[in-house]
Amino acid sequence: MSILFDRITLIGIGLIGSSIARDIRELGIAGELVISTRSEATLKRAEELGLGDRYVASAAEAVKGADLIIVSVPVGSSGAVAEQIAPNLKPGAILTDVGSTKASVIAQMAPHVPEGVHFIAGHPLAGTEKSGPDAGFAGLFRGRWCILTPLPETDPDALGRLRGFWVALGSRIDEMDPQHHDKVLAIVSHLPHIIAYNIVGTADDLETVTESEVIKYSASGFRDFTRLAASDPTMWRDVCLHNKDAILEMLARFSEDLASLQRAIRWGEGDKLFELFSRTRTIRRSIVEAGQDVDAPDFGRHALDVKS
Amino acid sequence: MSILFDRITLIGIGLIGSSIARDIRELGIAGELVISTRSEATLKRAEELGLGDRYVASAAEAVKGADLIIVSVPVGSSGAVAEQIAPNLKPGAILTDVGSTKASVIAQMAPHVPEGVHFIAGHPLAGTEKSGPDAGFAGLFRGRWCILTPLPETDPDALGRLRGFWVALGSRIDEMDPQHHDKVLAIVSHLPHIIAYNIVGTADDLETVTESEVIKYSASGFRDFTRLAASDPTMWRDVCLHNKDAILEMLARFSEDLASLQRAIRWGEGDKLFELFSRTRTIRRSIVEAGQDVDAPDFGRHALDVKS
Numbered sequence: 027m028s029i030l031f032d033r034i035t036l037i038g039i040g041l042i043g044s045s046i047a048r049d050i051r052e053l054g055i056a057g058e059l060v061i062s063t064r065s066e067a068t069l070k071r072a073e074e075l076g077l078g079d080r081y082v083a084s085a086a087e088a089v090k091g092a093d094l095i096i097v098s099v100p101v102g103s104s105g106a107v108a109e110q111i112a113p114n115l116k117p118g119a120i121l122t123d124v125g126s127t128k129a130s131v132i133a134q135m136a137p138h139v140p141e142g143v144h145f146i147a148g149h150p151l152a153g154t155e156k157s158g159p160d161a162g163f164a165g166l167f168r169g170r171w172c173i174l175t176p177l178p179e180t181d182p183d184a185l186g187r188l189r190g191f192w193v194a195l196g197s198r199i200d201e202m203d204p205q206h207h208d209k210v211l212a213i214v215s216h217l218p219h220i221i222a223y224n225i226v227g228t229a230d231d232l233e234t235v236t237e238s239e240v241i242k243y244s245a246s247g248f249r250d251f252t253r254l255a256a257s258d259p260t261m262w263r264d265v266c267l268h269n270k271d272a273i274l275e276m277l278a279r280f281s282e283d284l285a286s287l288q289r290a291i292r293w294g295e296g297d298k299l300f301e302l303f304s305r306t307r308t309i310r311r312s313i314v315e316a317g318q319d320v321d322a323p324d325f326g327r328h329a330l331d332v333k334s
Numbered sequence: 335m336s337i338l339f340d341r342i343t344l345i346g347i348g349l350i351g352s353s354i355a356r357d358i359r360e361l362g363i364a365g366e367l368v369i370s371t372r373s374e375a376t377l378k379r380a381e382e383l384g385l386g387d388r389y390v391a392s393a394a395e396a397v398k399g400a401d402l403i404i405v406s407v408p409v410g411s412s413g414a415v416a417e418q419i420a421p422n423l424k425p426g427a428i429l430t431d432v433g434s435t436k437a438s439v440i441a442q443m444a445p446h447v448p449e450g451v452h453f454i455a456g457h458p459l460a461g462t463e464k465s466g467p468d469a470g471f472a473g474l475f476r477g478r479w480c481i482l483t484p485l486p487e488t489d490p491d492a493l494g495r496l497r498g499f500w501v502a503l504g505s506r507i508d509e510m511d512p513q514h515h516d517k518v519l520a521i522v523s524h525l526p527h528i529i530a531y532n533i534v535g536t537a538d539d540l541e542t543v544t545e546s547e548v549i550k551y552s553a554s555g556f557r558d559f560t561r562l563a564a565s566d567p568t569m570w571r572d573v574c575l576h577n578k579d580a581i582l583e584m585l586a587r588f589s590e591d592l593a594s595l596q597r598a599i600r601w602g603e604g605d606k607l608f609e610l611f612s613r614t615r616t617i618r619r620s621i622v623e624a625g626q627d628v629d630a631p632d633f634g635r636h637a638l639d640v641k642s
Contacts, residue, residue, distance in 0.1 A: 215551075251526055283535055284529075287532050307564045323469070
């Protein structure tokens with residue numbers, strides 16, 4: 027592939043940042059790839075892994091002369107990063123991010139962005155439960171959605187170049203307004219993670235069932251939740267704090283529904299249970315048909331189970 | 335392998351029953367394998383699949399002369415099945431089941447079992463989200479736990495023979511009392527399924543986010559829940575009705591914890607969120623170390639995702 031940007035700077039080199047780095051190198055779409063991250067140990071690790079061309083501790087230094095800057099840090103740190111790098115951003119540069127909440131990131135970053143720099147917030151819907159520069163891999167974004175949340179004043183040419191970047195990485199692009207993004211993500215991602223963290227916490231606190239029993243028999247359903255509940259704690263703390271309203275609304279709806287389900291169990295309302303348990307099956311089928319999950323039973327884990 | 339039982343009768347030939355049938359045939363551990371199920375269509379399908387040696391619509395007829403009878407029906411039907419087959423059970427025969435609740439199954443079945451017949455309730459912790467005779471496969475129980483819940487008066491020799499049967503299928507065996515089984519399963523299996531059904535229902539009911547958006551972006555977490563929520567509705571209705579007390583206790587704990595988590599989000603208590611989100615990571619690690627889940631990121635789905 028040909029060079030899309032003469033210089034790309036990545037700020038933050040965890041699971042997402044390091045996957046982007048690997049794709050950029052593999053595709054050869056940057057003239058130079060500069061990597062910056064706050065932690066000295068992580069920057070050193072990035073260098074050991076050969077993720078970039080240059081490694082710069084200071085974010086402010088790292089963005090100098092960059093044509094594309096991608097910020098991949100926990101959303102609570104977006105504002106501080108924007109403040110640090112703002113004075114050194116090159117006119118005409120594109121600044122984007124990968125955070126899981128968009129209204130908050132825009133509110134934090136936009137005020138710092140100097141005129142002539144194109145700030146377009148974004149969110150690639152990709153990842154695993156692992157974190158850190160070793161957890162990334164080339165191809166993470168292939169076939170996955172990337173949601174961009176341009177504003178009415180966004181420059182169409184810059185937007186086109188950013189779309190081209192994600193397309194090069196294999197992503198499918200959608201655009202929506204930041205508030206709608208945050209509502210959609212609250213239900214498809216934030217609520218599931220919070221519920222998973224919560225149930226694993228509940229299981230950890232029991233007195234009558236031991237933790238070793240929970241672990242031993244976890245394959246009967248529980249283990250599915252532990253995967254999401256193993257995600258990066260800093261990232262998820264920040265998501266909860268920065269998409270509060272949408273998350274609280276989804277939690278309220280979830281709790282109402284759960285209270286009603288609990289009541290049906292208490293009063294032995296079999297028909298009501300059966301109706302809910304049948305309805306949810308249809309959604310699974312649609313997800314598989316939309317190519318958004320594998321059809322293999324048990325996520326195809328069985329073969330792996332037996333081998334291990 | 336040599337013959338362990340001269341005649342085995344399977345009552346119910348869904349995911350579990352048909353997987354047992356396939357193992358029995360593959361291992362050659364039954365002199366004769368008799369299959370019975372209430373639905374005419376399912377019995378015909380079992381015959382087309384060649385799952386047994388004989389196919390008998392009447393459960394009462396099917397158990398005649400059998401040395402081992404395995405009942406694999408939704409737990410709410412256990413009592414009716416026991417009543418039908420009781421008059422024809424051969425003295426010395428072993429009667430067992432595979433239901434996900436044990437105290438209720440014992441309460442329903444035991445009163446019907448004639449003297450001289452060994453009734454030992456059991457529960458192989460294995461399965462997928464699929465159901466019906468086509469969904470079964472040989473090897474489903476390999477490396478998985480099977481919990482037996484013998485009573486103080488259970489004949490040790492019969493218990494030994496039943497253990498031998500599950501060991502032949504590759505299972506690891508545990509014994510516990512029925513009440514404890516029901517508490518353990520309430521947390522490791524029943525609560526996770528109920529929560530999964532509930533969250534999928536909540537997502538289905540939104541007005542601001544469309545169902546097609548939920549499906550499209552489900553890979554960001556939501557899809558994990560849809561797998562459990564695609565499980566057999568009749569089976570899960572019965573589990574909810576027949577392990578009510580333990581399930582309601584776990585639901586109450588879960589809801590308390592969720593209310594506290596919700597409060598932490600509302601009031602921006604980042605430290606509290608971080609503490610919970612870090613603690614749950616440890617449990618995931620223990621589950622992987624105990625060989626109860628694969629270590630591959632995203633359940634190893636990524637490779638399958640990209641291929642599809």
